[in-house]
Amino acid sequence: MGVKLGDLVEARKIAIDDLAGRAVAFDGNNILYQFLSIIRGRSGEPLRDQHGRVTSHLSGLIYRNSNLMEAGVKIVYVFDGRPHRFKRTVIKQRQETRKRAVKRYEKAVKEGDAEKARRYGQQAVLATTDIIEDAKTLLTHMGIPWVQAPGEGEAQTAYMAAKGDVWGAASQDFDSLLYGAPRHIRNLSITGRRKLPRKNVYIKIEPELLELDKIMRDLEISRDQLIDIGILVGTDYNPKGIRGVGPKTALKLVKEHGTLEGVIPHIKDAEFPHPVEEIRELFKNPRTTDDYSLEWSKPDTAAIIGFLCGEHSFSQSRVMNAVEKMNRGYARTSQKTTLDRFFG
Amino acid sequence: MFEVEVSRIDPFRSLVKALSVIVEEGTFTMNEAQLKLLAMDPSHVAMVDFELPGGFFDSYRCEGEPKLSINIKEFLRFLDRVDRDEQVRIVLNTEKARLVIHCKRGGHSRRFEMPILEPLDEEVPQPKIFFKAKARVTTDALRMAIRDASLVSEHVRVEVEGDLFKVNAEGDMGSSFSEWTRDSDDLLELKVDEDSSATFTLSYLSDIASAAGANSEVATLELSTDMPIKMEFEIPQGRLVYYLAPCIGV
Numbered sequence: 001m002g003v004k005l006g007d008l009v010e011a012r013k014i015a016i017d018d019l020a021g022r023a024v025a026f027d028g029n030n031i032l033y034q035f036l037s038i039i040r041g042r043s044g045e046p047l048r049d050q051h052g053r054v055t056s057h058l059s060g061l062i063y064r065n066s067n068l069m070e071a072g073v074k075i076v077y078v079f080d081g082r083p084h085r086f087k088r089t090v091i092k093q094r095q096e097t098r099k100r101a102v103k104r105y106e107k108a109v110k111e112g113d114a115e116k117a118r119r120y121g122q123q124a125v126l127a128t129t130d131i132i133e134d135a136k137t138l139l140t141h142m143g144i145p146w147v148q149a150p151g152e153g154e155a156q157t158a159y160m161a162a163k164g165d166v167w168g169a170a171s172q173d174f175d176s177l178l179y180g181a182p183r184h185i186r187n188l189s190i191t192g193r194r195k196l197p198r199k200n201v202y203i204k205i206e207p208e209l210l211e212l213d214k215i216m217r218d219l220e221i222s223r224d225q226l227i228d229i230g231i232l233v234g235t236d237y238n239p240k241g242i243r244g245v246g247p248k249t250a251l252k253l254v255k256e257h258g259t260l261e262g263v264i265p266h267i268k269d270a271e272f273p274h275p276v277e278e279i280r281e282l283f284k285n286p287r288t289t290d291d292y293s294l295e296w297s298k299p300d301t302a303a304i305i306g307f308l309c310g311e312h313s314f315s316q317s318r319v320m321n322a323v324e325k326m327n328r329g330y331a332r333t334s335q336k337t338t339l340d341r342f343f344g
Numbered sequence: 345m346f347e348v349e350v351s352r353i354d355p356f357r358s359l360v361k362a363l364s365v366i367v368e369e370g371t372f373t374m375n376e377a378q379l380k381l382l383a384m385d386p387s388h389v390a391m392v393d394f395e396l397p398g399g400f401f402d403s404y405r406c407e408g409e410p411k412l413s414i415n416i417k418e419f420l421r422f423l424d425r426v427d428r429d430e431q432v433r434i435v436l437n438t439e440k441a442r443l444v445i446h447c448k449r450g451g452h453s454r455r456f457e458m459p460i461l462e463p464l465d466e467e468v469p470q471p472k473i474f475f476k477a478k479a480r481v482t483t484d485a486l487r488m489a490i491r492d493a494s495l496v497s498e499h500v501r502v503e504v505e506g507d508l509f510k511v512n513a514e515g516d517m518g519s520s521f522s523e524w525t526r527d528s529d530d531l532l533e534l535k536v537d538e539d540s541s542a543t544f545t546l547s548y549l550s551d552i553a554s555a556a557g558a559n560s561e562v563a564t565l566e567l568s569t570d571m572p573i574k575m576e577f578e579i580p581q582g583r584l585v586y587y588l589a590p591c592i593g594v
Contacts, residue, residue: 017368017386071368072387298498331498331547338388339589342471342572 005174005230008247009215011186011208019167019207020072021333023294024185025157027171028077028146029127031189032135034172035060037122044118045109046125049313057131058312061138062304064189066322069142069329074296076166077139077146079132080153084282086237086274093239098124141304142326143297147289152236155179155286165294168209177212178230178283180223184210219251227283228260231272237279238272296333299326346374346410346436349403353426358558359396360423362577362584364416365551366392371413371463374406378582382468389589390548393470396582412436413461414443422456436460471587475566475574476538477504483557483577485530486511486565489522490550496520499591500549503541504567509534513546532562540567542590552586559584 039056040046046056065075083091101123108116139146149156157169158179168183169176177184188207216223232250234241245253245267253263260280264270272279301323308314350356363370363381370383381394398404422445426432430447437444445456493500493513497520503510509531511522524531552575557563560577567573570590577584 015369020386328547328551331545332385332387332389334498335387335389335545335548335589335591337589337592339384339391339471339572339587340388342473342589343469 011210013206014209016071022167023074024168024170025076025078025160025166027153028079030171032057032127036125043114044121055312062322066325070325072332074333075144078149078153078156081150090236090239141300143299145294147292150289151287156288159288178227182212225254227280228254298330345407347405348401349433351402353432357423360420362555364420365555366390367416370416373411375409376406391587393585400581411463413463471572473571476568477540478535478566479509480533480564482530483560483563487553487557490553492520498546499543500546501543504536505539540569542570
């Protein structure tokens with residue numbers, strides 16, 4: 001879910017090649033959720049292996065990442081740890097939405113309504129422990145380092161980006177900006193085409209870059225103020241935000257009154273489930289860890305084939321094709337010398 | 345305007361494949377005599393310098409000096425759909441920003457359209473290197489040595505030492521050595537101003553050698569110690585040259 005800042009911030013379209021040789025930290029849970037909801041058969045059901053286990057996430061991990069790796073992107077995955085207690089409301093909400101969606105999905109499948117099955121199927125997605133463990137196993141085989149965050153994955157990606165250990169943080173949500181990531185990349189984990197909700201229409205999706213400095217400069221606000229805007233609009237820690245306050249109103253209010261505390265007396269129904277200074281603090285000083293090492297290793301062909309083709313019924317030729325892309329990518333990212341230094 | 349026709353797709357497709365192993369998006373520049381592409385791979389480790397005269401095609405028509413920026417890999421995917429016995433006409437439609445591939449066999453015609461891209465304004469310079477050694481070898485021998493090396497390593501060392509041309513690799517799984525003397529039928533020429541050697545990422549070299557080698561019997565490699573290698577693949581018409589940056593400290 002995350003913070004909705006889309007209307008305020010202007011993204012710059014980038015090409016995957018622009019990321020060649022750069023390390024990008026992915027919000028793993030967010031990406032897996034994308035894969036699970038988007039990678040589906042025509043009638044809306046997720047991909048499964050011969051034992052009936054869901055494999056949509058594995059399909060996304062191997063094929064999408066192999067394309068990024070081939071282009072020379074140095075991928076890091078970060079997985080969520082324990083959610084903060086302030087997130088309980090949001091988690092409960094999601095569980096309920098999901099329960100409803102599961103029922104509707106099953107009904108739609110029974111009735112053969114593909115459009116509804118797809119819609120509810122996407123909402124019914126759940127990243128179970130098995131799914132996350134499978135993902136970690138596959139990433140290890142692929143030579144992609146992954147990091148276990150103590151708390152929010154996005155807080156950890158932002159921390160690593162701010163430290164300079166990675167170039168940018170990738171997620172579909174905007175939260176990493178609030179957590180202080182200098183560069184935030186969207187649309188990187190999904191393919192070039194994406195289905196529009198509730199329409200049988202596909203649009204072209206291009207990766208886009210958001211830069212924290214530029215956002216603060218363009219909007220003429222500080223990072224604290226950006227966080228305050230997020231809180232007014234609604235975050236995972238206060239999902240409702242303030243009724244009737246969207247990103248544009250929030251920006252105007254925060255600029256007019258300086259801080260959230262300054263804004264509150266001027267709005268009706270200013271209620272927050274937790275003290276605002278504590279919510280703000282969760283963005284400014286989230287739980288993060290230095291306990292990680294970013295080392296990219298050579299993809300382990302035998303292990304990948306064994307895992308995907310042996311255990312999960314993937315096509316060997318398609319997987320081999322992906323492995324070759326990964327190997328090329330690995331050779332590229334591990335080569336330090338470029339031609340540039342030999343030019344005139 | 346730009347329009348070409350070919351009655352046999354294979355030789356052209358094979359050349360495009362040789363470009364696609366290096367270039368993702370590339371800009372062809374055309375004039376009335378020929379088309380050219382000078383482009384680097386996304387991580388600037390390899391470069392290709394390609395020229396193809398109009399005479400390569402059954403018909404070649406070009407007015408002015410148009411540029412054509414396309415995703416080469418996508419272009420190849422379309423060409424892969426063309427059947428051997430189809431007549432192919434490739435037309436640049438500047439107004440619609442499309443490259444159109446017409447295929448025709450008897451009364452059956454198919455058409456593919458792909459978007460053309462905004463040309464990047466970056467001038468690609470050529471490396472300025474003074475090469476100290478040169479070996480002209482058959483591409484078969486070169487490919488065999490590279491395949492040998494790929495058994496044991498991700499890197500390969502290319503070396504000219506005295507009267508020997510060598511391609512060696514060492515890795516955890518073992519090592520592989522190929523050597524040619526001037527007596528070899530595969531070593532057509534060897535020129536040595538100074539013993540030279542450099543190490544390269546095998547996957548690049550192997551992609552290049554197999555894709556370019558499919559178009560060419562003989563390649564001339566030029567080398568200096570720890571400098572990029574220049575590989576010129578002899579093709580019936582035109583020019584197909586690659587530069588590959590060395591790995592230093594491997």
